[in-house]
Amino acid sequence: MEMPIPNSSILARKARVVERLQAVLPPNAVIFDENETRAYECDALTAYKCAPMIAVLPSTTEEVSDILRICHQEGVPVVPRGSGTSLAGGALPTADCVILGVARMNQVLETDYDNRIIRVQTGRTNLSVTGAVEQNGFFYAPDPSSQLACAIAGNIAMNSGGAHCLKYGVTTNNLMGVKMVLMDGEVVEIGGAHLDAGGLDLLGLVCGSEGQLGVVTEATLRILHKPEGARPVLIGFDDNEVAGACVSDIIKAGVLPVAIEFMDRPCIEATEAFAKAGYPMCEALLIVEVEGSDAEIDHQLGLISEIAQRHNPVELRQSKSAEESAKIWLGRKSAFGAMGQINDYMCLDGTIPVSSLPHVLKRIGEMSDQYGLKVGNVFHAGDGNMHPLILFDANKPGDLELCEEFGAEILKLCVEVGGCLTGEHGVGIEKRDLMHVQYEPDDLNAQMAIKDVFDPAWLLNPAKVFPLDASDARRSVAIAAE
């Protein structure tokens, strides 16, 4: 993945920039020693690394504003960073940038159960938002797999999803307001404790903009009361196509499960060897979870089982207790770890229309043979969000490149069948150069025109999301204007 050549004139001004930042921040909030900046050299896309010129760790919105104003005046690019869990390289630095980490901004500012909202600083981790309200029976719904570590700031930047979004939606459906600092230091507030924007939906625009429009420092989030209970059913099939038809029939029957997870044979085999969850050895496995009181759950699982029976499953196991539920989820939750035991892997997250599932799995199998790389598929089947895990050997020369090429082919296939490149991880640098597969130049121009409004100098996370050749003119103008 190509990144722009660091701007030598910026590197030459490092000492001055450090001095100016030190003037507005506490001493331990400005990191510029090369041994220490290396801590920020990558996010969870560890194949790509580059230490930043400087890292700053502000504690308040005012400090964020000061940092951005100074960087704006100095023409220094800024890469915002939540907890650094991006799988797409969203927080990958360039050598001439300032990393702005919000990790120290982790306070709960307000909890309001009557209005069902919580207001937090965005460095707070996803799971600790729920942690702040669960003693009263409430929770924050979006639940990305990295929820123990990932920050709300990153969730907003990437519009993160999770396993339960079939019922509860993704970040953008649960975000009610933000306080955001623009690149020139101006602080704007959008939305709040009320529903729906009065004017243009700037909140919807900011969510998922990958840290390119502003730095969100505070967020008002919707919280919900927890359901009385939840239990899954596990269903095994001898055929992917039949499993896909079963998903479609469940949805058409009017049951709306909170999650429908799908695993294919390579993935089942890997997880069984690793976690021994007692899964049947078959072509496709569904885990369908529903919520409600005990009686409501029994009723819904009964309906789902009836539908599944019509498709001749090789296994059908309804959970009757918390222990049985945990056992059913065990394999799914260890899927990534299990694949990681076998080899290094790359995790994709393209989305497809659910109806294309059998065709797409068949094609991925054929491509796997062609590239000589194994793939396991985990899939949020209710919403079409795939997670093909491609196994490769990072120590074998050329294997990463081969894996990336294979991954790109899978994502092109997702677009070809009417889906998209990324369902919840974001574009970052990982899918940046594939954007032209999904979008025409006019479509990309319309998106870049948005950044022109929020960040005319293209200083915020500039080398992400848009193919470098597409954004080159804009980034060059910005550099020339220094």
Place this chain on the structure above:
Amino acid sequence: MDITSEAAVADAVKAAKEPLSVQGGGTRGISGGGEVLSVAGLNGISLYEPGALTLVAHAGTPVSDINAALAKENQRLAFEPMDHRTLLGTTGEPTIGGVMAANVSGPRRISVGAARDFLLGVRFVDGRGTVIKNGGRVMKNVTGYDLVKLMAGSCGTLGVLTEVAMKVLPRPETEATLMLHGLDDVGAVGAMARALGSPFEVTGAAHDPAAATTMLRIEGFETSVRYRLDQLRAVLTTTGAEMTVAHAEDSADMWNKTRDVASFKAAEGDVWRVSCKPSEGPAIAARSDADAWVYDWAGGLIWLKTPAGHDLRGKIGTIDGHATLVRADAQTKTQLGTFHPETPGVARLTAGLRAQFDPRGIFAPHSKTEQAA
């Protein structure tokens, strides 16, 4: 202009020398002045996959056609879009493009989300006549910026929607409404907060002060609805209110009327719509000097009827939310502004976006952004 294709929309926009007023069915009273550019000729459902919960339609497709197609598969537009004809006395056929352009949501907004939350993808023609697509037809999609949300609620000021892709949901087996009688505004909003703060998945929470009736809707399987009604009653016994239940069609009928603000149908005067923090609803209504009001969204949405020309924004002062003048004569709308004034930062960003998408200012600048000076 007789327009039946996206290319014709693009040509019409390119050729326009004067401001255009983009319209679907023209039922919502949000179009500005200028020559009417109607998308009503872009008609038809282009894709419907019930098993994938997705439907794609041309922008001029009547909402009634979409509802009919969904009903056949026992599905629906879960965000429950309001029909403005009742309140505004407009005629014409509401279109799906109009629903999305105005981000029109009904009582179920508090539980499932707004129109914008169900919009998966758009095609539109910007102010230069360029066709742009964003999003797609899958439920999870974070590929690039979310112009889908930006277009929802932009009221035709950034571009002309030509096609929309939506998420749809199953229609539940049945519904029922628990009614609490005799509560005042503060008591009702408190009761609605307790209901929504329970695990029983209330999908509508409204209060009519004139009838002193608070309504809480439950939807789902028959057995589930019965169970949840009992649980809700138990949660709300401390309110001391008398409780009754409306079932199935009776319940549905009440919510259709709530959705369309039917109680202000024949009434004289202006109608305002205030979106606010639910717990602040009663205080805002009390200081509004309005003649009558009704609450939806558990208190977070207030419809207020005032004498013609009444400056409601002046009365309620600064709020966490916004007030829209929905029904008034042209002079009052010009004088008071249809839409709530924006803070300087938001106004600057809005102006910047408008300049990018509509550099010639042909999309009736005095509609969505029409604001009090």
